[in-house]
Amino acid sequence: MRHIISVLMENEPGALSRVxxxxxxxxxxxxxxxxxxxEDQSLSRLTLTTSGDDARIEQITKHxxxxxxxxxxxxxxxxxxxxxxLMLIKVKAVGAQRAEIKRSVDIFRGSxxxxxxxxxxxxxxxxxDKLDSFIAALGDNVVLEVARTxxxxxxxxxxxxxx
Amino acid sequence: MDQLSGGEMLIRALxxxxxxxxxxxxxxxxxxxxxxxxxxxxxxxxxxxxxxAATHAADGYARSSGKPxxxxxxxxxxxxxxxxxxxxxxxxxxxxxxxxxQVDSRMIGTDGFQETDMVGISRPVVKHSFMVRxxxxxxxxxxxxxxxxxxxxxxxxxxxxxxxxxxxxxxxxYEYPEDIKLRSYTVPAKGHSGQIKKAVDAxxxxxxxxxxxxxxxxxxxxxxxxxELTRKLGFPITNTLMGLGAYPASDxxxxxxxxxxxxxxxxxxxxxxxxxxxxxxRFDDRVTNSDTSKFCPxxxxxxxxxxxASISKTVTADxxxxxxxxxxxxxxxxxIDKSDKKVDKKAxxxxxxxxxxxxxxxxxxxxxxxxxxxxxxxxxKAAFEITKGEAYVSSDVGQHQMFAAQYYGFDKPRRxxxxxxxxxxxxxxPAAMGVQFAYPGAISVCITGEGSFLMNQQEFATCMQYQLPxxxxxxxxxxxxxxxxxxxxxxxxRHSHSTYAESLPDFSKLAxxxxxxxxxxxxxxxxxxxxxxxxAFKDKLVFVDVLVDPNEHVYPMAIKxxxxxxxxxxxxxxx
Ligand SMILES: Cc1ncc(C[n+]2csc(CCOP(=O)(O)OP(=O)(O)O)c2C)c(N)n1
Ligand SMILES: [Mg+2]
Numbered sequence: 001m002r003h004i005i006s007v008l009m010e011n012e013p014g015a016l017s018r019v020x021x022x023x024x025x026x027x028x029x030x031x032x033x034x035x036x037x038x039e040d041q042s043l044s045r046l047t048l049t050t051s052g053d054d055a056r057i058e059q060i061t062k063h064x065x066x067x068x069x070x071x072x073x074x075x076x077x078x079x080x081x082x083x084x085x086l087m088l089i090k091v092k093a094v095g096a097q098r099a100e101i102k103r104s105v106d107i108f109r110g111s112x113x114x115x116x117x118x119x120x121x122x123x124x125x126x127x128x129d130k131l132d133s134f135i136a137a138l139g140d141n142v143v144l145e146v147a148r149t150x151x152x153x154x155x156x157x158x159x160x161x162x163x
Numbered sequence: 164m165d166q167l168s169g170g171e172m173l174i175r176a177l178x179x180x181x182x183x184x185x186x187x188x189x190x191x192x193x194x195x196x197x198x199x200x201x202x203x204x205x206x207x208x209x210x211x212x213x214x215x216a217a218t219h220a221a222d223g224y225a226r227s228s229g230k231p232x233x234x235x236x237x238x239x240x241x242x243x244x245x246x247x248x249x250x251x252x253x254x255x256x257x258x259x260x261x262x263x264x265q266v267d268s269r270m271i272g273t274d275g276f277q278e279t280d281m282v283g284i285s286r287p288v289v290k291h292s293f294m295v296r297x298x299x300x301x302x303x304x305x306x307x308x309x310x311x312x313x314x315x316x317x318x319x320x321x322x323x324x325x326x327x328x329x330x331x332x333x334x335x336x337y338e339y340p341e342d343i344k345l346r347s348y349t350v351p352a353k354g355h356s357g358q359i360k361k362a363v364d365a366x367x368x369x370x371x372x373x374x375x376x377x378x379x380x381x382x383x384x385x386x387x388x389x390x391e392l393t394r395k396l397g398f399p400i401t402n403t404l405m406g407l408g409a410y411p412a413s414d415x416x417x418x419x420x421x422x423x424x425x426x427x428x429x430x431x432x433x434x435x436x437x438x439x440x441x442x443x444x445r446f447d448d449r450v451t452n453s454d455t456s457k458f459c460p461x462x463x464x465x466x467x468x469x470x471x472a473s474i475s476k477t478v479t480a481d482x483x484x485x486x487x488x489x490x491x492x493x494x495x496x497x498x499i500d501k502s503d504k505k506v507d508k509k510a511x512x513x514x515x516x517x518x519x520x521x522x523x524x525x526x527x528x529x530x531x532x533x534x535x536x537x538x539x540x541x542x543x544k545a546a547f548e549i550t551k552g553e554a555y556v557s558s559d560v561g562q563h564q565m566f567a568a569q570y571y572g573f574d575k576p577r578r579x580x581x582x583x584x585x586x587x588x589x590x591x592x593p594a595a596m597g598v599q600f601a602y603p604g605a606i607s608v609c610i611t612g613e614g615s616f617l618m619n620q621q622e623f624a625t626c627m628q629y630q631l632p633x634x635x636x637x638x639x640x641x642x643x644x645x646x647x648x649x650x651x652x653x654x655x656x657r658h659s660h661s662t663y664a665e666s667l668p669d670f671s672k673l674a675x676x677x678x679x680x681x682x683x684x685x686x687x688x689x690x691x692x693x694x695x696x697x698x699a700f701k702d703k704l705v706f707v708d709v710l711v712d713p714n715e716h717v718y719p720m721a722i723k724x725x726x727x728x729x730x731x732x733x734x735x736x737x738x
Binding site for chain 2: 009010013014017018021025055058059062063065066068069070071163
């Protein structure tokens with residue numbers, strides 16, 4: 001099963017490589033990864049998606065917790081949560097295609113953020129699934145370039161991941 | 164407040180941390196630090212002859228004394244040479260601090276002379292690492308490093324120090340922090356009482372109980388508690404290779420070591436037990452025999468460990484208990500004393516009579532292949548008798564290591580010093596040096612193989628310099644014996660690159676060349692008297708080169724892919 005794990009860690013050089021190194025060292029896979037400082041500049045929040053059975057995920061969280069730079073973590077997929085990913089996507093848009101693509105963008109609640117005579121650059125946020133569906137909806141031979149941020153997430157309700 | 168340079172701060176901080184001895188080797192990036200060492204006499208520096216030996220010596224010091232081992236090496240090749248020793252300590256959870264020099268901070272990233280990314284290279288084999296940015300940070304980093312290395316599940320910590328941070332011209336006020344706060348590092352202390360109660364209930368209802376303990380009992384200084392609990396329950400107990408000495412080998416409840424080369428009775432009792440109490444052990448493949456689905460098929464598994472990630476990693480625990488071993492065992496003892504339930508004595512009697520039958524197999528008996536040939540096992544037995552079981556015994560990796568583990572009965576913890584997890588050939592000799600520095604008056608023996616010994620023989624020079632009276636017993640089978648055994652058993656006897664009889668040195672002459680004593684033993688009847696002669700040299704290093712049966716195998720041996728009950732017992736017998 002797919003899991004989204006958010007990690008609060010010391011905003012120190014080396015911390016990120018310890019987390020990423022753990023995954024390659026122990027043969028766990030990372031599907032996506034995003035990291036940035038939090039409102040407290042001494043802490044970074046790293047969110048990654050990975051997959052595996054319960055035993056594997058348990059090992060992953062235990063090993064993450066053992067890393068000295070890791071302060072706290074949460075497996076967001078264990079409870080209700082909000083998940084978002086941002087995508088910037090460049091597509092071929094000429095002639096009749098332009099209106100059609102614009103319609104798809106509207107349906108997916110994205111926006112065209114840049115354009116040339118032949119190309120649209122579209123911004124879209126949502127779950128990973130939604131972004132995948134959008135790419136699929138565009139059809140073949142349209143997509144020129146995709147930049148996705150990887151999944152970020154947060155728990156619903158009053159639960160927080162903070163010190 | 165004293166005004167100190169970064170180099171002086173480092174040495175002062177080590178002293179404030181209680182460090183008496185460090186093992187190292189100088190070079191450009193650490194010359195400021197070496198100058199600071201020159202100007203003081205509180206921390207003794209031992210000059211080894213290879214950085215790998217510095218780490219193993221610090222490791223042997225730590226394993227035998229329980230205090231952290233400290234290493235100082237230069238940047239680049241000095242640091243990379245230390246990596247094997249760091250990995251060795253990491254695999255066996257040994258507290259160690261490795262201080263590596265680094266090029267000037269302005270040079271980092273330029274491929275400067277003797278620059279390597281030590282923090283990066285060592286990352287997968289350290290508990291944590293620090294890169295010093297400025298001299299003022301050194302005291303706090305040292306304090307944190309020792310705290311992390313020695314608490315929880317211990318392990319090696321690297322401190323990488325750029326040369327400019329130790330500049331003798333820049334002096335700053337020195338203060339050693341009393342307390343440190345690490346918001347991201349906590350140490351589990353007591354186990355969960357509810358879980359401990361569950362475990363005790365399971366123990367008191369067991370019909371065929373078994374206790375299996377590893378290095379965690381030794382690292383956690385919990386041997387006394389383990390003995391008390393085991394005797395109170397009257398249960399059979401086995402130790403892993405890393406756990407030998409945690410429970411006295413001479414006690415009748417002890418079934419010997421378990422695992423790949425464990426005793427028949429220990430492995431059989433493991434396989435057929437109905438409740439298994441695993442303590443400070445990690446259910447690794449040398450114990451479980453790799454296919455964990457066949458491991459202890461009928462057992463409820465209770466697992467005590469300080470590292471939550473060790474629990475249910477390879478074998479799922481029915482009752483996991485995360486905590487420091489000693490307080491958990493104390494709580495167990497207390498609960499048993501207070502419980503209305505008592506051990507099922509009747510069932511236990513039946514279980515013991517089954518175990519006694521297994522014992523009758525006498526799986527460690529030795530049959531000499533010819534009258535005058537020396538059997539390697541007999542060498543270990545003789546060493547045990549002559550040292551009255553009181554020696555600190557370090558070992559390398561191979562057949563000789565297994566013979567040492569099987570035949571030198573360790574009654575006390577921290578006496579058996581060996582690289583279990585990484586299996587590092589070349590470990591034994593420098594580790595024996597570390598032991599001798601920790602206990603100058605004790606008998607420090609290294610039971611080695613000629614292959615392993617050749618990997619760190621340069622330490623003969625260190626031993627001469629510091630007059631270390633180590634006794635090296637080399638079970639010389641003129642081959643990489645363990646490799647050859649596998650080739651005999653699994654590769655049709657094709658000895659691909661595992662023999663070299665024609666090119667071995669005359670080891671006793673080699674020892675003599677360094678000013679040590681060399682003794683050669685070639686016939687069975689010389690064994691005992693010549694070994695006694697060797698141990699009679701109280702103040703000298705003696706290398707005893709014993710020519711042993713080159714065709715002997717280590718048995719029992721687990722059958723690959725089988726369960727623990729599946730063993731080869733001799734060249735002609737299997738279970
Ligand atoms: C550094 C290192 N290289 C290779 C090995 C693989 N290995 C394990 S045992 C062994 C043979 C050891 O020979 P020796 O020290 O003579 O011991 P013996 O088995 O003959 O008693 C080898 C090569 C190892 N454990 N460590
Ligand atoms: Mg050999």
